[in-house]
Amino acid sequence: MSEQTSNSRMVIKIAHLYPTLMCVAADRGNLFSIEMRSKWRGISVEVDPIYVKQTPDFTQYDMILFHGGADREMEIASKDIQEKAPSLREAAEAGTTFLAVCAGYQLLGHSYKPYTGGELKGASVLDLHTEGSQERYMTHMALECDLGTQGKQTLVGYENHSGRTFLGPKAKPLGKVISGWGNNGKDGHEGATYNNVFGTYLHGPLLPKNPAFTDFLIERALSRRYGKVDLAPLNDETEQAAHNAAYKLAMEFKGTVSAIEATAWSR
Secondary structure: OOOOOOOOOOEEEEEEEOOOOOOOOOOOHHHHHHHHHHHOOOOEEEEEEEOOOOOOOHHHOOEEEEOOOOHHHHHHHHHHHHHHHHHHHHHHHOOOEEEEEOHHHHHOOOEEEOOOOOOEEOOOOOOEEEEEEEEEEEEEEEEEEEOHHHOEEEEEEEEEEEEEEEEOOOOEOOEEEEEOOOOOOOOOEEOEEEOOEEEEOOEOOOHHHOHHHHHHHHHHHHHHHHOOOOOOOOOOHHHHHHHHHHHHHHHHOOOOOEOOEOOOOOO
């Protein structure tokens, strides 16, 4: 991959929610992907880790990342995020770009009810709720979605969740499942979107093997501050090879996903 040179003075300001508490399945790779694909184009990235008991003005950020975690960590995040929720909702209405994965996706909804234990309240950024199940969905997954300027794209990754997510009328699916379970294994949908908020169950991490989606998020984040942005193309040979390998696995495992008994730590 060749580095792109640019005189751009653009910057993306990112809030990384609970970077140590909520970070499983290599989800931090999503941040690395955004940082590198921006750097190669001469775009600066500023990252603020946002921990428990910290409540900044989230409208001041261009992007918010919220990754996965187990039930024990979700309990802590659920309690803490109630203080952050009003500002997070304000940011969503103001057009800030969000990427939320698995547990982060669930906690952007109204609630998550584990299979055992009490209900966890979410931030109500996305119109959805999640119910825990005794079995986990575990498989390589592929979905088809429309990324606007990027056109129709196939996203790939790995899902590993016991939650069954159901969307309300104010949320739209991120995409249509090609292979895997998706939100609930019934309606054929995966993830959710609202304004510039994007939630998904795709681990992997997601972004390094889905460069078109990464660029889509970068464009959305920059456009709020700078207006329409056209990103310089990159040599995505390596990323596309990783994407193709993940897609091949998803299709090989299509219809043969594994489900195991959910445990207390799982979401």
